[in-house]
Amino acid sequence: MSFLIGIDGGGTKTHAVLTDLQGEKLFECFAGPSNFLILGTAKVSETILELIDSCSNYLNFSYGDISAVLLGTTGAGRRSDAGLLENDFQSFLQKKNISIKNFRVESDARIALEGAFSGKPGSILIAGTGSIMFGKDKAGNVHRVGGFGRFIGDEGSGYSIGKKALTAIAKSFDGRGEKTILSELISENFGISSSEKLITEVYKNNFDIASPTPLVLLAAEIGDKTAVEIIDSETDELILHIIAMNKMICEEVMSIAFIGGILSSKNFYSDLFTKKIKEQIPNCRVKPPDYPPEYGAVLMAQEYLKTN
Structure with missing residues (x-):
């Protein structure tokens, strides 16, 4: 079975939701803040992996079962900043010998927009x-x-x-x-x-x-x-x-x-x-809004898989 993880990152807390490829919600969890422009990409990378591990431990699946992880977070409004976190998170995973495909960063406003109108x-x-x-x-x-x-x-x-x-x-x-x-x-x-x-x-x-x-x-x-x-x-x-x-x-x-x-x-x-x-x-x-921002991240992850 394959999974999607949508994450809503904020200045005070970060909320993740685990779904199947059709968007059926299976689990949700929370962690600390994820504004990487303030906390740094190393600290936020730890938070993201903590959430991913909480999801995988809940249903006992491997990293290879994750089709996509999409994070919408404060500070990612510019593609250059979002790309910085994407690259640093992948480097963080490599040091731990972990492979997660299709990790994408968007702004918190962008995932809120997709969730509010179900992508419409x-x-x-x-x-x-x-x-x-x-x-x-x-x-x-x-x-x-x-x-x-x-x-x-x-x-x-x-x-x-x-x-x-x-x-x-x-x-x-x-x-x-x-x-x-x-x-x-x-x-x-x-x-x-x-x-x-x-x-x-x-x-x-x-x-x-x-x-x-x-x-x-x-x-x-x-x-x-x-x-x-x-x-x-x-x-x-x-x-x-x-x-x-x-x-x-x-x-x-x-x-x-x-x-x-x-x-x-x-x-x-x-x-x-x-x-x-x-x-x-x-x-x-x-x-x-139709759905909260973290589910908007799931919708964007689905769309990302269709075009990549």
Whole structure:
């Protein structure tokens, strides 16, 4: 019997699913993070092999029974970076006298897109700590909007929301901006109650810029003007993502799935954003993903075997 292994690699955990060649799920397992641009390819190679071994031990099969392993992970958006991990993992296996054929690396967003629409045309909008949008047209072409990172992009993301909240609080502290309940919430939850403390936390203690985002949502829910303005501005940015993608894929009906906690859970942000979509992009239809990203990796592994 032959097997496929699809892997969803993230910054905090990595999720693998074992299937037969038809995609029937047989087993799943988890391991640590797999962002190789941060952890290095050697550490991530150990994690990948750990997951493969967990799968093979479960059904007692050999490495030779694996037809393909496809990993979608953070940091693999550029083919050069993905190829680096592919080559280093094969070198890692050679040192252990292990042979696994057809190991492929793709981006985490790419496998999420394939899983969300079962390999068919559609678009995903990811808004977590960062933001990016991918769409696939009827011809199979994949288009991208956003994803320029925290320095020049990530509009509509937790990072962008958190940064704007901290900027508003800084202005409130020294009288350049309006008073906002965000100042109280930040003080209560993070102990930041002065300009000096804010500067220390951000520039010395590596404060997580995205971490105030839930507080911004809470403040917006109770009507804080500053928080509402931040959410209004950030949802407008994501609307621009969809409008741009809509022009690229040229579909009569644009199907879109949300990935990431800010959009996929019900809150002030997601409610306002959904309302704006209905008003401004009437041909857009929001739907839940068909399958999770790790199964999207299985679908891509199946497609890879057909063409290689």
